[in-house]
Amino acid sequence: MLNYDIDVSDVDDDLVLSELAAEGDLLDDLVSAEDDWTRPTPAAGWTIAHQVAHLAAADANLLIAVRTPDQFGPVSKQAEAGGSRYADDVAADAAAQPRAALLEQWRSGRSEVVAALRAVPRDAGFPWFGSAVTPALMAPLRLMETWAHGQDVFDTVGVAHPATTRLRTVALLGVKGVGLSFAAAQLAPPTEQFRVELTGPDGQTWTWGARDAAQQVRGSALDFCLRVTHRRPLSRTELTATGQDAETWLKIARVFL
Structure with missing residues (x-):
């Protein structure tokens, strides 16, 4: 396990x-x-x-x-x-x-x-x-699980789930969970560092990783959190990836076992 x-x-x-x-x-x-x-x-x-x-x-x-x-x-x-x-x-x-x-x-x-x-x-x-x-x-x-299961309920009743800066903690788990994502998919872990740039609901940019990293992911924090918690398929987000490992990651990203 x-x-x-x-x-x-x-x-x-x-x-x-x-x-x-x-x-x-x-x-x-x-x-x-x-x-x-x-x-x-x-x-x-x-x-x-x-x-x-x-x-x-x-x-x-x-x-x-x-x-x-x-x-x-x-x-x-x-x-x-x-x-x-x-x-x-x-x-x-x-x-x-x-x-x-x-x-x-x-x-x-x-x-x-x-x-x-x-x-x-x-x-x-x-x-x-x-x-x-x-x-x-x-x-x-x-927090991540409460937010994710809450998203299911918000979707059910047709009410927008308020986007708050609490998304940063959910996004952090997603960013830190690169190794978990690849392991769960039974893929070799990436050898290059990732750069993640997300736009928070307050308009601020949240970043992780070196600016010049070859593997990069960009988009809104909400889209990223919806993706890593499997609440939205990649096709329903506006996330972008640069580099093969980054592209693969967005397809398999997860924050749970």
Whole structure:
């Protein structure tokens, strides 16, 4: 199984945890105003209830991993036994409960996650699916997943997902995840450095990598985040690539295992 190996040493932990709480609140406002949680979302077989249930279940698992790491083994074994159906089955089970109960479970869980991640040292490892992770990495990962599954719900109800500077954290995971993307596609890792230039929602340019790198990716931060979270195909973005490895990366880019 692949492991996360993403350098987040330059991440501002307090900022990302605040962003995680804010993104959760944004999605909460949307789903709270939506009466019909049975509406199908872009994820095949998943309704709005499935999306909320998935986030709530992930938060519950994370709290086990952080608070009682010795009890995470059964959770990991259940995931291994479930294989590719694990996420679907867990979401379906949780989505079957009353809407009010699921909403309250998600609300309390995500609040506890922020508090739990604040309470432990940023480099303290704890078990997760496939590898040990740290609060410094988990906070951006939870933000990314909340944003991505939230995008599915925004798409479902036909409301524009407000683009905020929180996209920078999602984009950072995408940029740092080049090696993960190539490994997941069973391709040799690129040997040249990448330059990524993205236009943030505030009009500022976010950059990573040397200006003269042979492999370059440019475009809007929103398009990049939609692509690396697999919420949009490359053809529905205006991202551009220079260099063969950069072109390949945009086709296979991902920020999850």
